Amino acid sequence: MRFEEMKQALIKAAEAEGLEQYEIYSCMEENISAETLKDEISSFASSTSGGICFRCIVNGKMGYASGELMTEDAMEELVKNAVSNAACIDSDDEVFIFAGSPAYTKLPEREIKLTDAATIRDTALALQRQTYAASDKVSDGTQSAAVSVTEEIHLYNSNGLELSNRVGVSVAYAMPVVRDGDEAQEHFEFGVGSDMETLKDLPAKAVQGALDKMGAGLVDSGKYDVIFDGRQFRQFLSAFSPVFSAKNAQLGLSLLAGKEGEAVAAPCVTLVDDPMREGSPMQTPFDGEGVATKRRNIIENGELKTLLYDLTTAKKAGVESTGNGQKGSYSAPVAIAPYNFAIAAGEDTSEDLLSQVGNGLYITECKGFHAGANAVTGDFSIESAGFVIRDGKRAEPVKSFTVAGNFFELLKQIDRLGNEIKWAVPGSFTVFGSPDVLVRGVSVAGK
Amino acid sequence: MISKALAESVLLCAMSGGADFAELYGEITKNNSVSMVDGKVDRVGDNLVSGVGIRAFLGTRTVFASTSDTSREGLLKCAAAVAAAMGEIKKDVNVVLRERFLPNIHPALIVPSSVDAKTRADILRTACFAAKEYDNAISQVSGTLAGVDHSILVANTEGLYVTDRHIRTRIAVSSVASAAGVNQSGSDSPGAGMGLELFDKIDPREVGREASRQAMVNLRADYCPAGKMTVAIENGFGGVIFHEACGHSLEATSVAIGASQMAGKLGQMIANPKVTAIDDGTIPGAWGSVNIDDEGTPTQRNVLIENGVLKNYMIDRLGSRRMGMPMTGSGRRQGYTYEATSRMTNTFIANGPDKNEDIIASIENGLYCRKMGGGSVNPLTGAFNFAVTEGYLVKNGKICEPVRGASLIGTGSDIIRDIDMVGQNLARAQGMCGSASGSVPTDVGQPLIRVSTITVGGR
Numbered sequence: 001m002r003f004e005e006m007k008q009a010l011i012k013a014a015e016a017e018g019l020e021q022y023e024i025y026s027c028m029e030e031n032i033s034a035e036t037l038k039d040e041i042s043s044f045a046s047s048t049s050g051g052i053c054f055r056c057i058v059n060g061k062m063g064y065a066s067g068e069l070m071t072e073d074a075m076e077e078l079v080k081n082a083v084s085n086a087a088c089i090d091s092d093d094e095v096f097i098f099a100g101s102p103a104y105t106k107l108p109e110r111e112i113k114l115t116d117a118a119t120i121r122d123t124a125l126a127l128q129r130q131t132y133a134a135s136d137k138v139s140d141g142t143q144s145a146a147v148s149v150t151e152e153i154h155l156y157n158s159n160g161l162e163l164s165n166r167v168g169v170s171v172a173y174a175m176p177v178v179r180d181g182d183e184a185q186e187h188f189e190f191g192v193g194s195d196m197e198t199l200k201d202l203p204a205k206a207v208q209g210a211l212d213k214m215g216a217g218l219v220d221s222g223k224y225d226v227i228f229d230g231r232q233f234r235q236f237l238s239a240f241s242p243v244f245s246a247k248n249a250q251l252g253l254s255l256l257a258g259k260e261g262e263a264v265a266a267p268c269v270t271l272v273d274d275p276m277r278e279g280s281p282m283q284t285p286f287d288g289e290g291v292a293t294k295r296r297n298i299i300e301n302g303e304l305k306t307l308l309y310d311l312t313t314a315k316k317a318g319v320e321s322t323g324n325g326q327k328g329s330y331s332a333p334v335a336i337a338p339y340n341f342a343i344a345a346g347e348d349t350s351e352d353l354l355s356q357v358g359n360g361l362y363i364t365e366c367k368g369f370h371a372g373a374n375a376v377t378g379d380f381s382i383e384s385a386g387f388v389i390r391d392g393k394r395a396e397p398v399k400s401f402t403v404a405g406n407f408f409e410l411l412k413q414i415d416r417l418g419n420e421i422k423w424a425v426p427g428s429f430t431v432f433g434s435p436d437v438l439v440r441g442v443s444v445a446g447k
Numbered sequence: 448m449i450s451k452a453l454a455e456s457v458l459l460c461a462m463s464g465g466a467d468f469a470e471l472y473g474e475i476t477k478n479n480s481v482s483m484v485d486g487k488v489d490r491v492g493d494n495l496v497s498g499v500g501i502r503a504f505l506g507t508r509t510v511f512a513s514t515s516d517t518s519r520e521g522l523l524k525c526a527a528a529v530a531a532a533m534g535e536i537k538k539d540v541n542v543v544l545r546e547r548f549l550p551n552i553h554p555a556l557i558v559p560s561s562v563d564a565k566t567r568a569d570i571l572r573t574a575c576f577a578a579k580e581y582d583n584a585i586s587q588v589s590g591t592l593a594g595v596d597h598s599i600l601v602a603n604t605e606g607l608y609v610t611d612r613h614i615r616t617r618i619a620v621s622s623v624a625s626a627a628g629v630n631q632s633g634s635d636s637p638g639a640g641m642g643l644e645l646f647d648k649i650d651p652r653e654v655g656r657e658a659s660r661q662a663m664v665n666l667r668a669d670y671c672p673a674g675k676m677t678v679a680i681e682n683g684f685g686g687v688i689f690h691e692a693c694g695h696s697l698e699a700t701s702v703a704i705g706a707s708q709m710a711g712k713l714g715q716m717i718a719n720p721k722v723t724a725i726d727d728g729t730i731p732g733a734w735g736s737v738n739i740d741d742e743g744t745p746t747q748r749n750v751l752i753e754n755g756v757l758k759n760y761m762i763d764r765l766g767s768r769r770m771g772m773p774m775t776g777s778g779r780r781q782g783y784t785y786e787a788t789s790r791m792t793n794t795f796i797a798n799g800p801d802k803n804e805d806i807i808a809s810i811e812n813g814l815y816c817r818k819m820g821g822g823s824v825n826p827l828t829g830a831f832n833f834a835v836t837e838g839y840l841v842k843n844g845k846i847c848e849p850v851r852g853a854s855l856i857g858t859g860s861d862i863i864r865d866i867d868m869v870g871q872n873l874a875r876a877q878g879m880c881g882s883a884s885g886s887v888p889t890d891v892g893q894p895l896i897r898v899s900t901i902t903v904g905g906r
Binding site (some may be wrong): 067 | 906
């Protein structure tokens with residue numbers, strides 16, 4: 001049953017229930033992937049999944065129901081469940097089925113399709129061969145993989161709003177394990193695409209990354225000037241992105257509540273949310289409620305310009321929705337989230353940053369944000385690894401230390417920014433990015 | 448769900464690419480949830496997950512395909528995709544399925560999806576209101592009551608055709624305490640492999656009060672100091688230390704391909720002799736229990752470490768082929784879009800020889816971790832981290848003032864040697880464990896333990 005058939009079945013069921021305000025949202029995903037072990041494809045997978053969400057307003061309350069079973073009976077069930085779920089809501093928040101934005105950004109015409117299975121397999125195998133060839137220390141456990149994903153979204157509502165979007169991306173991974181005596185280390189690099197020409201540097205880079213970690217020592221506890229590699233700092237943006245949600249602010253769950261117009265970061269910090277970022281394979285012209293999306297500065301030269309709003313929180317605050325009411329999956333409720341969310345690049349090269357620090361730490365690995373970072377308090381304590389910076393140069397590797405602090409203080413402590421944004425794997429509509437970030441006086445716990 | 452005859456056809460089709468084994472997994476999952484914030488129900492959700500995953504092996508090569516199209520055509524198309532991807536020469540195969548019926552040792556008396564949302568909302572309201580009333584400084588409370596009704600079918604070319612239905616229920620409350628522009632948080636989230644009769648065993652008000660109690664403790668806590676310390680970790684969710692520091696490294700997923708620091712160490716003394724650790728998927732009604740794993744193998748009680756000696760790994764079907772060792776009922780997956788791999792169920796450190804009061808009294812200068820958050824690990828290097836959500840300094844054998852914002856880090860192989868005292872108040876707590884085959888419910892657990900030295904990530 002395709003979207004159009006399901007839509008008609010749902011409209012019929014909604015009309016039978018006497019519903020006037022409702023929305024149908026569907027998301028279907030296709031993906032294929034190949035993984036390697038040693039010199040062969042160890043696993044090949046393909047999947048088609050997704051479902052449909054029906055939501056409706058009954059007596060001013062929004063009820064949701066969703067599912068993956070695509071039959072006419074199942075659609076009737078969705079409508080019935082959504083109606084009965086609406087009756088249990090006692091939130092007084094005003095809810096909306098959206099009438100439509102005046103205009104939506106038109107995406108350039110392009111064919112988006114899944115990369116064929118043979119290419120995916122060949123890419124994974126080629127990466128694996130080149131990864132093994134990059135060093136004689138590369139050993140068992142080394143994996144390479146290639147993945148291709150497409151996603152198709154349809155939104156239709158009782159105001160006649162009808163929107164759709166199709167996105168897709170291929171990503172390749174090299175994950176070498178290197179061994180020397182008793183020590184083993186690994187590293188992870190990814191590249192967008194499945195063309196070996198554009199991915200040719202990936203294996204050597206990944207292997208070098210793993211080799212660089214060998215023989216890491218420990219650091220003394222204390223305060224250090226540090227450079228967070230952009231790949232690590234973007235994880236802070238990800239972990240603390242809930243603080244930019246107007247919903248959390250309105251509920252007292254974000255310490256940025258009421259701070260619009262105030263300085264919340266160092267003057268060098270501009271934080272941008274760009275749903276249509278050039279080069280991003282996951283561009284989206286509308287959000288989960290059908291509101292047009294737009295590039296915005298969230299923080300501009302240190303000043304908080306706006307929080308992220310959906311229709312309900314915008315109405316409460318007396319502002320317009322910023323088009324950030326996303327659906328994380330077909331079944332998820334509308335929740336506020338950014339798109340391509342990054343600190344704008346500064347001007348410093350890596351060498352500039354290293355020499356600015358002089359003596360300190362270059363942090364290239366941060367882990368455990370889901371537990372070690374608390375968006376309500378802003379506190380974090382994060383397992384880290386990286387390199388000593390000595391006399392303005394990257395020196396020996398170090399591991400097994402934590403960096404601890406508070407995100408709101410960290411934003412104000414940013415001193416300098418690198419000149420290149422390092423983006424995360426583009427796998428969903430929310431992708432974080434950051435340049436390298438120099439912060440002074442960070443608490444480190446080591447030996 | 449899917450008839451035996453159809454399953455046979457699908458498996459035959461999946462085998463037509465020359466595989467030596469094929470498996471069909473079907474899933475129908477009803478997820479029901481009620482959420483509250485600010486004293487009001489703001490969301491009631493119903494979601495029905497339905498699909499199949501088909502997998503074929505040739506030696507240790509695997510091909511997997513999944514689809515939400517569960518019609519006969521959809522299944523055969525999915526199976527044909529598996530066969531095509533295997534791409535070997537066809538062998539003659541014959542598939543005859545025999546239905547297996549296993550007793551349900553995790554009964555559910557009140558299936559959550561069969562109870563109207565209003566009744567479920569009332570349980571949650573009781574918890575959230577108790578949290579709010581705990582103290583005037585509690586500024587916000589949010590909560591969710593979720594029920595999962597998960598039915599699976601596993602059929603494979605060894606002739607297995609088995610179904611199972613597993614019900615689980617969980618309530619989660621988060622409280623925020625505020626004073627002078629500072630927010631602090633606390634949470635509690637008990638669950639079980641049972642229905643709403645869970646609330647005959649636990650009082651929802653106690654869940655709310657526990658969340659608020661932690662938030663209030665943290666409101667008067669100063670930052671935790673940094674450095675190496677002796678640490679006592681309390682029972683229940685404290686067991687996350689074993690889950691991260693050691694458990695993941697004992698999964699065939701990493702052991703079988705040599706990507707675990709525990710590979711090749713069976714029979715060796717890897718932990719302090721006071722440490723015995725068990726993964727037990729058979730505990731009746733426990734959060735991480737299932738009758739059969741997602742490959743159709745009955746779960747079992749696996750002693751992983753006995754008196755410090757490594758006794759066994761957790762092994763799924765593919766891991767069993769790679770390692771040449773028997774399966775341990777550890778093949779788990781979130782749902783049909785994931786391939787099963789080796790995962791934990793209810794994993795805990797058993798009671799030990801030490802009295803709890805002796806453990807605290809033995810610490811001159813250290814940290815007592817009463818509540819832990821989640822963590823993560825790299826199984827290759829054993830480097831792990833986990834968060835302390837309620838901690839106190841210990842001075843001269845006495846528990847003193849609370850401290851906040853700390854995490855603990857270390858290397859698994861070191862830490863299990865450094866667990867040098869094991870107490871006697873074993874308790875388990877519930878979590879969701881995320882790994883290659885998705886998010887699955889697992890219990891962690893332990894009695895109070897002492898770690899002689901560990902890096903405390905304070906400031």
